[in-house]
Amino acid sequence: MKKNKTVTKKELAQHLHDNLGFSVRSMSRVVDEVFELIKEALIIGEPVKIVRFGTFEPYERRGRRGVSPRSGEAIEIPDQKTVVFRPSPTLRKNLNAR
Incomplete structure (x- = not known):
């Protein structure tokens, strides 16, 4: 990942793809799901x-x-x-x- 730059979800997915070997599309879905879980927990006050x-x-x-x-x-x-x-x-x- 680049220094002095905002990290995007796309870059997170690309980093996971580079390190784990799964497709960028599947890693993008994983990143989206992680953020969705975090969001849902915060919405209900957890x-x-x-x-x-x-x-x-x-x-x-x-x-x-x-x-x-x-x-x-x-x-x-x-x-x-x-x-x-x-x-x-x-x-x-x-x-x-x-």
């Missing part, structure tokens, strides 16, 4: 833990008052769901070693 990589956790932001940058008037920002990623100690150690 964290997704990938050992030696990290944990994806659903997180609910409370609504708050804000100011519209265009008009300057006060607005209500509703509750929002988002995802938080917490890297594992192993990943953090590897990132800091470089």
Whole structure:
């Protein structure tokens, strides 16, 4: 994989193809299925833990008052769901070693 570039699903599938020998099309389906499983778990509120990589956790932001940058008037920002990623100690150690 190239450095200083965003990794795409297509590149993940190509990397799996290069290392495992299965077709790019089947590896693309595998990548899609993995992301679909992660997405489904997060939607129902379950964290997704990938050992030696990290944990994806659903997180609910409370609504708050804000100011519209265009008009300057006060607005209500509703509750929002988002995802938080917490890297594992192993990943953090590897990132800091470089």
